[in-house]
Amino acid sequence: MSEEFIQGIVVFVLAAFVGFEVISKVPATLHTPLMSGANAISGITIVGALFAAGLGEGTVAAILGFLAVTFATINVIGGFLVTDRMLEMFKRKPAKRE
Amino acid sequence: MTTLLYLAAGVLFILGLRGLGSPRTARRGNLLAAIGMLLAIVVTVAAIIDEPEIVWGTIIAGSIVGGGIGAYLALRVQMTAMPQLVAAFNGFGGGASALVASAEVVATDGVFSTETSVTVALSIAIGVVTFSGSFVAYAKLQGLITGRPVGLPGGPWFNAVLAGIAVGVGIWAVSSGDPVAYWVLAGVTFLLGITAVIAIGGADMPVVISLLNSLSGVAAAMAGFVITNQALIIGGALVGAAGLILTIQMSQAMNRSIANVLFAGFGTEGGPAMDAGDKPVNRASPDDVAISLAYAQTVMVVPGYGLAVAQAQHAVRDLANALEARGITVEYAIHPVAGRMPGHMNVLLAEADVPYDLLLDLDHSNPKLPNTDVVLVVGANDVVNPSARDDASSPIYGMPILEVDTARTTVVVKRSLSPGFAGIDNPLFYKESTMMLFSDAKAGLEAVLAALEEL
Numbered sequence: 001m002s003e004e005f006i007q008g009i010v011v012f013v014l015a016a017f018v019g020f021e022v023i024s025k026v027p028a029t030l031h032t033p034l035m036s037g038a039n040a041i042s043g044i045t046i047v048g049a050l051f052a053a054g055l056g057e058g059t060v061a062a063i064l065g066f067l068a069v070t071f072a073t074i075n076v077i078g079g080f081l082v083t084d085r086m087l088e089m090f091k092r093k094p095a096k097r098e
Numbered sequence: 099m100t101t102l103l104y105l106a107a108g109v110l111f112i113l114g115l116r117g118l119g120s121p122r123t124a125r126r127g128n129l130l131a132a133i134g135m136l137l138a139i140v141v142t143v144a145a146i147i148d149e150p151e152i153v154w155g156t157i158i159a160g161s162i163v164g165g166g167i168g169a170y171l172a173l174r175v176q177m178t179a180m181p182q183l184v185a186a187f188n189g190f191g192g193g194a195s196a197l198v199a200s201a202e203v204v205a206t207d208g209v210f211s212t213e214t215s216v217t218v219a220l221s222i223a224i225g226v227v228t229f230s231g232s233f234v235a236y237a238k239l240q241g242l243i244t245g246r247p248v249g250l251p252g253g254p255w256f257n258a259v260l261a262g263i264a265v266g267v268g269i270w271a272v273s274s275g276d277p278v279a280y281w282v283l284a285g286v287t288f289l290l291g292i293t294a295v296i297a298i299g300g301a302d303m304p305v306v307i308s309l310l311n312s313l314s315g316v317a318a319a320m321a322g323f324v325i326t327n328q329a330l331i332i333g334g335a336l337v338g339a340a341g342l343i344l345t346i347q348m349s350q351a352m353n354r355s356i357a358n359v360l361f362a363g364f365g366t367e368g369g370p371a372m373d374a375g376d377k378p379v380n381r382a383s384p385d386d387v388a389i390s391l392a393y394a395q396t397v398m399v400v401p402g403y404g405l406a407v408a409q410a411q412h413a414v415r416d417l418a419n420a421l422e423a424r425g426i427t428v429e430y431a432i433h434p435v436a437g438r439m440p441g442h443m444n445v446l447l448a449e450a451d452v453p454y455d456l457l458l459d460l461d462h463s464n465p466k467l468p469n470t471d472v473v474l475v476v477g478a479n480d481v482v483n484p485s486a487r488d489d490a491s492s493p494i495y496g497m498p499i500l501e502v503d504t505a506r507t508t509v510v511v512k513r514s515l516s517p518g519f520a521g522i523d524n525p526l527f528y529k530e531s532t533m534m535l536f537s538d539a540k541a542g543l544e545a546v547l548a549a550l551e552e553l
Contacts, residue, residue, distance in 0.1 A: 001213050002211065002213070004326050005211075005213050005214070005323065005326075007328075008326065008328070011328055011331045011332060011335075012322075012323075012331050012334075012335045013335075015108070015112075015331065015336055016335040016336075016338060016339045017339075018112055018336065018339075019112075019115070019337070019338070019340055019343075020339045022112060022336075023115060023119065023339065023343050024343055025119060027121075028432060028440070028441055028444060028457075028459050029121065029441065029444040029448075029454045030119065030120075030124055030441065030444075031344060031444070032180060032184070032439060032440060032442060032444065032445045033118060033124060033128070033441070033445070034115075034118045034119070034340065034344070034440075034441075035184060035308065035311050035340070035344060035439070035440060035441070036180075036187070037114065037115070037118050037128050038115065038118075038336070038337045038340040038341065039184060039188055039191060039311055039314065039337070040131065040132070041111050041114070041115070041131055041134075041315075041333050041336060041337050042192075042195075042311075042314040042315045042317075042318045042333065042334060042337040043191050043194070043318075044107075044111075044135065044138060044318055044329055044330050044333035044334065045191065045198055045317070045318040045330060045334070046135075046138075046139060046194070047104075047138050047139070047142045047325075047327055047329055047330060048195070048321045048325045048327065048330060049160070049194055049197070050139070050142045050143065050146065050157060051142065051146060051198075051325060052198050052201035052205075053153065053157045053160060054146045054149065054152045054154070054156075055149060055152065055153075055205075056153070056156075056201055056204070056205060057205070058204070061201055062153065062156050064197050064200050064201040065153075065156045065157075065160070065197075065201055066156040066160045067160070067193075067194075067197050068160070068198050068201060069157055069159075069160025069194075070160040070161075070164040070167075071164065071190040071191070071194035072164065072190070072191070072194035073160060073161050073163075073164025073165050073168060074164040074165075074171070074190045075164075075168070075187050075190045075191040075194060076135055076168070077164065077168035077172070078168030078171050078172040078183075078190075079168070079187050079191075080131070080135070081168070081169055081172035081173060082171070082175065082180075082184075082187075083128045084125065084128055084129070085172065085173070086180070086445055086448070087124045087125040087128060088125065089445070089448040089449050090121050090124065090125075090448050090454060
């Protein structure tokens, strides 16, 4: 295995453990925004999509690249926006009422 | 330098997710994650901007089309339709990762090192399953296809065999490096995503959506290995872990294993025969309900999927306001799998301005229920079914429930005596201390409120 690939595995394993630690105590109230926010983060694949769309050669590559950018952008823009919309509703609540 | 900036994006994702863990910091957390994403995109554009043969057309066209669709969906969606929207976004994320890996197959004509080819196959397989599975989940939640589990020839074996074929094709792709093998893999996993999710019933959707969420992250991480990019690996691994935690929590809330949810075809047999017609129920009018609420000191609302279907969240809030004006304490008991996605009820009630500190989870509400005067069950069924506690022969036996039958009075607002998704009769409906208000959740609550104001 190449050095780069092994480094990738190290990063993957550590990031997964960080994810478990950071998220395991999230209250049920925030489960939906958490999922939708995490979903937006999975749109990081847009980085790969930009490489594929920008540097691909030929018609097939162009179609795949276009679709990849489109899908990833839907995921990123839609995911962050809808999460913010939900959290705005949670935010304006005072903790106590008279 | 580029690598360090990608790492910074990854750190922002971690800080963002941590922020999402508390109501006070959640919005800032989401913003931090979005800044991380913007950073990753800017770094990427900067890295490819000097390439002589760069094609801007596809990038710009894709960004405009995707951004427009994403923004439109995010800003227009009803809160009650949130589960299907999250399902759709999961699907697009998984699909994008599969496309990134596919583009790499086209670019290299399938020539990879062995370890890279494994990650190419995994990105395609996981990404495509996430894509097709998410859109079946979307169709079920949107009511485009039946929400009930659809039986497959051979039952659970159908998907097991299909998964086995996918593994075989994956091995073929990795060992031969033939691009055709990757396309066959995409086809088989596309079918697998459809057949796997279509066999799962609507009430199991909290588990399915969480799992698809996790898979969309894993697919992104695998794509990160394919193109050797740490930002994808970090972001993908975080999402994979987050989704997996939710998946496990949701399964535990139903006392079932993930495998059981995915493969058991729960509810297809229809459960024990219904003999609801013969048993007496305590049929109540809105006036009866209003009177018992008016004389209560403590009221606990138990919402379920029926609340979302009827869009009754504002009606609940209006009724609660009227009760609180009379000095009655109103709280809400939320079962983890009430609704169609984790936290579904919480989002709906937040939309209706119910303070989140009045929403109690299973562990906090059950001890309070025996001292509660009136429990108001709105569109929930299986999560309040005492059979899960008392009847060892019940299919849902062992599932943690909200023990509303321990309260002094239980009011169930429900359209009919029809069983929940599991097809199981609910003894709660026939208890002497239970009042059944047969109505659509919204219309019923509005009628109760009107009656209350007459008192």
